[in-house]
Amino acid sequence: MGCCSLSARRAGSAGTGQDEVELLRTGRTRTWSNSEGQSEASLHPKDPAIPAGTGDTEVLWGRTREELATLLITQPISGWEGMDIHSLGEIIWSSLVFLRSYCMEEMCECYIVLSSFHLLILSVDRTKKAFVYEGLLPLAGMRLREIASAISHTFEISGSMIESRLICCQNSADFDMWVQHLQHQIKMANAHCPVSPNNNISFLVPCDEQWKKRELMRHLLCNTILKWEGKPIQHLGRIQYLTTVQVASGCMGDSEERLLILFPEDLLFLSVDKDRTAITYKGKLPRTGIQAKEKSAMLGRLQFEITGSLTEPIVITCSTAEDYEKCLFYLQKPEKILDPLTLQPPPITPKKSRQHQQDISTQ
Incomplete structure (x- = not known):
């Protein structure tokens, strides 16, 4: 200050x-x-x-x-x-x-x-x-x-x-x-910060360069998001990743362009109007309640699917391999591993006990 x-x-x-x-x-x-x-x-x-x-x-x-x-x-x-x-x-x-x-x-x-x-x-x-x-x-x-x-x-x-x-x-x-x-x-x-064609949103979306991503992050934290719900965006934590994607779900029909923003505990979706002058809130999902799966059947497409108990399946299409890899990196949860106790070698029989067993076997 x-x-x-x-x-x-x-x-x-x-x-x-x-x-x-x-x-x-x-x-x-x-x-x-x-x-x-x-x-x-x-x-x-x-x-x-x-x-x-x-x-x-x-x-x-x-x-x-x-x-x-x-x-x-x-x-x-x-x-x-x-x-x-x-x-x-x-x-x-x-x-x-x-x-x-x-x-x-x-x-x-x-x-x-x-x-x-x-x-x-x-x-x-x-x-x-x-x-x-x-x-x-x-x-x-x-x-x-x-x-x-x-x-x-x-x-x-x-x-x-x-x-x-x-x-x-x-x-x-x-x-x-x-x-x-x-x-x-x-x-x-x-x-x-007027809602007009002079607004810098038109220069930042699509956010296909690193400097655009950084500037758009600052813009979101400092400007009005229309129809916002819940606690302020500043309280969602540090933005982990931001990109422009195509989103399709059962209720949407055709895919639509969305801003996808990853926070530590939430996945946020925003839309940008056709004139690139205003950003509108479209929804938020808790990351603890969703899973991201690669759609390997769709060869040549950078797509993954989000599923969860609180949402119907959502298909996300990324525009670059970097966006695809980063989104999956942050969204995919590590697979469960075996209990470490099962990986331990069997207990070693105490020396005194082994000698006692040998004495019994020779009798």
Whole structure:
């Protein structure tokens, strides 16, 4: 994360000081009742008091925003995934907040960091005085909505690729800074990643060269995937392999072009529209529930078949021998081997026992 937005931090430092330090002393979570639902009128924490006030520039662990920004780029972040943190660029704004997704009962203390095209979410390890990676959300396609409720200084972020989250700031000054900067950066991100013929997808698909594969991996982790379902793509782990294939199954009839992406635990299928301007989610299979078999009967074709209890047979046709070999390498599971115990030599009879048997035989 190269440099920091010093002007932005100075503008908000007056409202983010001792109140944040005091908040750290009061606890790290806010509990919500299960019966409260998801409507704006029901957003009532059991601990409604949110300290507010002004003070010095300390934000966390006695450090200023500038010092925390330096810590982020110089110290390892536990659990970090995806692109290198330095590639995220300038830090626009950051602060300690309470965050809650609609599947959570509690609002948890987090430190969130806004860069040019991403929102980084970190949890706080108080014992080690360190940050723990929780997620990296692309700003392109994100929506922001201010929440008018009993909880002051709260806004919601949502999007086609991310689950909705409530973010509760610690004071009005911090809230204003987040709304201002997030709205501007979302607008900028959408302007730089438009769904139009100028989008770089047209240059990357088909991904028949190594540089295209690398760039397309970065694109998928940073941009909107239409009709996305489930946890964010950044949480699926490191991409092991990516290629363009032809996919045919009983429900599809003729084969169709798909992006095939291999993650450590999942096999992901995406489609690209005919104008090469947008990528759409088409499905995901757990790798533990599928098997890949070569179709040796189809000589001259780089084909293999995916079968499993959760899917009907799917025939995959690769365009190059390298893609074919890499896909099978990652998807095929090693054959079961004999129990190592059966491969051990028979036990050696103790010397004393052998002598006793010889004495019996001579009698």
